Amino acid sequence: MTELKDLEITYDKPNWCPGCGDFGVWVSLKNAIVQLGLNPWEVVLVSGIGCSSKLPYWVKTYGFNGLHGRPMPVAEGIKLANHGLTVIVIGGDGDQYGEGGNHLLHAARRNIDLTVIVHNNQVYGLTTGQFSPTTDIGEKNKANPNPIMEAPVNPIEFALAAGATYVARGFAGDHKQETELITAGIKHKGFAMIDIMQPCVTFNHKNTFSWFYERVYTLEQEGHDIKDKIKAFQRAEEWPLRRPLSEGEKEKVATGIFYQEDRPTWEDVTPQLGSTPLVKHTIDNRDITLLLEELM
Amino acid sequence: MTDIQWLIGGEAGYGIMTTGVMMSKVFTRLGLSVFDYVEYPSLIRGGHNAYYVRASDEEIYSQRRGVDILVALNRETIDKHKSELSQNAAVIFDPTLVKVDPQELFSTILQVSVPLLELANQVGADRLMINTVSVGSSLALLYSDFSVLEKIMQDVFNKKGEEVVLLNINTSKAGFDFVQKNFQNKFFVHIEKQKQKNLLIGGAEAVALGAIRAGVGFAAMYPMTPINGIMTTLVAQASKYNFVIKEPEDEIAGINMAIGASYAGVRSLAATSGGGFSLMVESLGLAAQTEVPLVLVEGMRPGPATGMPTWTEQGDLRFVLHAAQGDFPRIIIAPGDLLECFTYTLHAFNLAEKYQLPVIILVDKYNMEGHSSIAIEEFKIQDSRFKIERGKILSDEEAGVQTDYKRYVFVEDGISPRSLPGQKGGIALSGSDEHDERGLYDEEAENRKKMVDKRFKKLEMCLPEIPGPQMYGLEDAPLTIVSFGSTKLPILEAMKWLAKENIFINFVQVAYLNPLIPDQFNSAIKNAKKTLVIENNHQGQFQGLLREHTGFVSDDHLRKYDGRPFYPEEIVEKVKAMLSS
Numbered sequence: 001m002t003e004l005k006d007l008e009i010t011y012d013k014p015n016w017c018p019g020c021g022d023f024g025v026w027v028s029l030k031n032a033i034v035q036l037g038l039n040p041w042e043v044v045l046v047s048g049i050g051c052s053s054k055l056p057y058w059v060k061t062y063g064f065n066g067l068h069g070r071p072m073p074v075a076e077g078i079k080l081a082n083h084g085l086t087v088i089v090i091g092g093d094g095d096q097y098g099e100g101g102n103h104l105l106h107a108a109r110r111n112i113d114l115t116v117i118v119h120n121n122q123v124y125g126l127t128t129g130q131f132s133p134t135t136d137i138g139e140k141n142k143a144n145p146n147p148i149m150e151a152p153v154n155p156i157e158f159a160l161a162a163g164a165t166y167v168a169r170g171f172a173g174d175h176k177q178e179t180e181l182i183t184a185g186i187k188h189k190g191f192a193m194i195d196i197m198q199p200c201v202t203f204n205h206k207n208t209f210s211w212f213y214e215r216v217y218t219l220e221q222e223g224h225d226i227k228d229k230i231k232a233f234q235r236a237e238e239w240p241l242r243r244p245l246s247e248g249e250k251e252k253v254a255t256g257i258f259y260q261e262d263r264p265t266w267e268d269v270t271p272q273l274g275s276t277p278l279v280k281h282t283i284d285n286r287d288i289t290l291l292l293e294e295l296m
Numbered sequence: 297m298t299d300i301q302w303l304i305g306g307e308a309g310y311g312i313m314t315t316g317v318m319m320s321k322v323f324t325r326l327g328l329s330v331f332d333y334v335e336y337p338s339l340i341r342g343g344h345n346a347y348y349v350r351a352s353d354e355e356i357y358s359q360r361r362g363v364d365i366l367v368a369l370n371r372e373t374i375d376k377h378k379s380e381l382s383q384n385a386a387v388i389f390d391p392t393l394v395k396v397d398p399q400e401l402f403s404t405i406l407q408v409s410v411p412l413l414e415l416a417n418q419v420g421a422d423r424l425m426i427n428t429v430s431v432g433s434s435l436a437l438l439y440s441d442f443s444v445l446e447k448i449m450q451d452v453f454n455k456k457g458e459e460v461v462l463l464n465i466n467t468s469k470a471g472f473d474f475v476q477k478n479f480q481n482k483f484f485v486h487i488e489k490q491k492q493k494n495l496l497i498g499g500a501e502a503v504a505l506g507a508i509r510a511g512v513g514f515a516a517m518y519p520m521t522p523i524n525g526i527m528t529t530l531v532a533q534a535s536k537y538n539f540v541i542k543e544p545e546d547e548i549a550g551i552n553m554a555i556g557a558s559y560a561g562v563r564s565l566a567a568t569s570g571g572g573f574s575l576m577v578e579s580l581g582l583a584a585q586t587e588v589p590l591v592l593v594e595g596m597r598p599g600p601a602t603g604m605p606t607w608t609e610q611g612d613l614r615f616v617l618h619a620a621q622g623d624f625p626r627i628i629i630a631p632g633d634l635l636e637c638f639t640y641t642l643h644a645f646n647l648a649e650k651y652q653l654p655v656i657i658l659v660d661k662y663n664m665e666g667h668s669s670i671a672i673e674e675f676k677i678q679d680s681r682f683k684i685e686r687g688k689i690l691s692d693e694e695a696g697v698q699t700d701y702k703r704y705v706f707v708e709d710g711i712s713p714r715s716l717p718g719q720k721g722g723i724a725l726s727g728s729d730e731h732d733e734r735g736l737y738d739e740e741a742e743n744r745k746k747m748v749d750k751r752f753k754k755l756e757m758c759l760p761e762i763p764g765p766q767m768y769g770l771e772d773a774p775l776t777i778v779s780f781g782s783t784k785l786p787i788l789e790a791m792k793w794l795a796k797e798n799i800f801i802n803f804v805q806v807a808y809l810n811p812l813i814p815d816q817f818n819s820a821i822k823n824a825k826k827t828l829v830i831e832n833n834h835q836g837q838f839q840g841l842l843r844e845h846t847g848f849v850s851d852d853h854l855r856k857y858d859g860r861p862f863y864p865e866e867i868v869e870k871v872k873a874m875l876s877s
Contacts, residue, residue: 075556
């Protein structure tokens with residue numbers, strides 16, 4: 001039985017800003033690992049660069065902290081090499097929707113059995129507050145005195161269109177739901193993306209915890225059918241907006257599972273990955289005599 | 297002595313490539329020594345393709361100038377190549393497809409007019425198979441027994457079913473019979489069949505075979521000339537040898553997938569050309585920083601940018617040496633001939649794992665896409681000598697008991713034992729940030745210095761297994777050629793020609809370019825009288841590298857950067873000029 005204390009590291013502790021939503025994701029992820037009864041040594045957390053990507057440093061599982069935007073292909077390589085492992089990608093909105101967008105697109109269509117947790121704070125925190133791909137239209141701040149007029153990425157629609165088989169949005173202010181979404185995402189056999197709205201308390205003065213508390217609702221309470229992709233798109237279309245807010249209008253931010261389906265994974269359709277992971281195959285003394293003789 | 301060069305030219309899309317390899321196979325089966333070289337533009341249809349196959353009853357290493365049999369599938373081939381024809385050459389063409397003015401070729405040239413299309417149609421083949429008719433026709437000029445080609449057709453098309461085999465046999469036989477009937481003994485060369493001891497292999501195939509033998513478990517490659525042949529070969533063998541090859545969305549994904557798979561414990565390969573390598577650069581540093589073993593093939597072609605995608609150059613030497621930010625160790629190996637493409641790939645996989653660093657195999661279009669006949673025994677010897685060495689990996693027993701494992705623990709040789717995800721006692725963080733022994737980010741000055749030293753210590757530790765430069769020819773020679781990579785092929789050919797004129801030069805081949813060990817190089821050239829550095833780039837990247845590491849100043853150099861490989865004729869001319877001055 002894995003307990004929370006098995007996931008604690010003793011020689012370091014998180015250095016996120018006090019009140020940062022990353023703490024919530026950190027706790028929820030550990031809870032999910034415990035609830036699922038996963039052995040810590042059979043879990044690999046793969047991250048890129050950004051505040052959230054430091055998370056693997058502070059969970060006692062295997063961790064690989066790679067380059068900005070590139071954790072996805074590293075995770076794919078790990079999963080193909082040893083598909084018995086639980087591989088979880090941790091990234092931010094810059095990592096996944098900016099620099100690494102192409103990898104997200106392709107991992108989703110392949111339906112590789114990974115769980116991607118995106119800490120979406122709609123801002124580049126580590127580099128002091130520049131716009132991110134998910135910054136709300138019309139936003140301005142100290143780093144950007146002119147309002148941004150680019151429409152933001154809609155991560156849910158992007159993942160749905162790319163072919164992800166589990167697509168959810170969480171909110172760092174709701175730990176219970178966050179843990180449930182992560183647990184279900186890890187359990188899901190296939191590509192699971194969980195976009196977590198995680199307010200940056202230092203650099204995002206608009207999309208704060210209270211901003212979200214006033215706008216979130218759960219899909220579950222609305223009776224949303226998670227098998228209905230069209231409905232999922234309709235819900236996803238509600239927010240973020242690609243136009244400035246009209247007068248008196250207030251956003252509605254749906255949370256929960258938007259969509260889930262069963263589809264063969266990349267591992268399923270790779271015949272070499274049967275019951276034995278690649279890493280367990282012996283490679284000594286491969287006989288190439290026949291290959292040489294065929295060249296005669 | 298027999299030494300002929302055969303050339304087929306035509307529009308892309310008419311099977312020029314397959315016909316070229318087929319002809320190489322014919323010569324190999326007849327027991328001759330073979331080398332082939334293909335020129336083509338980056339197009340699927342249209343554009344001019346030219347496939348040169350040279351064959352001899354003495355050992356040959358490269359293509360040469362001059363064409364003895366020209367198969368012209370279109371008029372353009374005659375226009376482009378008639379100046380290359382040797383005095384008694386034969387030109388095979390279909391008069392209904394290619395108009396040749398009887399006066400335009402020298403009277404000594406044998407005009408082999410063959411109704412290729414009509415013959416194809418007679419046996420139920422279409423226009424796309426006139427190349428197959430031409431192979432039969434070519435053989436009949438040189439050799440009187442069709443059975444060699446019949447056997448090849450069976451072996452090559454076996455997998456496609458009996459009907460395809462039969463069609464290919466009938467089509468080539470039609471060409472063979474026609475030429476045998478109408479042109480028997482008209483050509484100046486007749487081949488004597490020798491006992492076959494060689495196989496025929498392409499450089500890309502040789503790298504792939506090396507990777508398979510070395511235990512590759514995962515490969516990721518985004519298609520790019522000239523490494524596509526590595527993919528093709530690997531894909532066909534993946535299920536037999538239980539490894540996975542994937543086509544990633546881009547080269548960045550490719551190298552990162554390979555890093556991930558290697559981190560998880562399987563031997564991993566990425567391959568690309570200069571453009572793709574440009575995208576991989578940051579991740580090369582990631583492999584070095586996280587100390588994940590990685591083997592990467594870089595197939596050079598003329599750049600910058602798109603450059604000349606299907607031609608050859610050695611212009612990326614400095615690039616692979618210095619690619620990525622920061623100061624970190626890497627090993628760079630440049631195979632010359634096609635056997636080395638195999639053996640150095642074997643070595644690369646061991647080096648990467650033993651020293652936990654990136655190893656780059658630097659090749660080019662010339663040795664990747666060319667084929668050579670090489671004694672099968674040579675491969676078997678290298679195969680039997682090879683032993684997989686995986687370096688320091690925690691055994692499952694060790695990993696089961698360790699409680700305070702440190703992935704980057706400081707040890708004397710700099711090589712910290714690797715744990716693999718799944719091992720209970722090996723839990724650790726591998727990070728791209730500068731880190732302490734546990735893998736946690738650490739920016740203290742003392743730790744930083746120790747970590748950089750640790751990583752470079754590994755390069756020092758590998759020195760005893762870095763082979764020194766290879767010397768060809770006699771120690772005492774009036775002139776020494778120094779070179780690296782695929783230029784070895786025309787250099788050896790030129791040396792053979794010079795020896796026939798009693799000019800005995802020697803050649804120092806540097807294959808291990810980083811680390812480059814000054815003592816090894818200096819001892820290899822200590823008796824050199826005149827020296828000549830040959831390389832396929834404008835700036836003399838290799839010459840500069842030698843100067844930088846060893847202080848070596850060469851007397852002269854020969855450089856080429858027109859997208860074409862060196863020809864032995866050019867090297868002979870240069871050597872003679874140097875010796876007479």
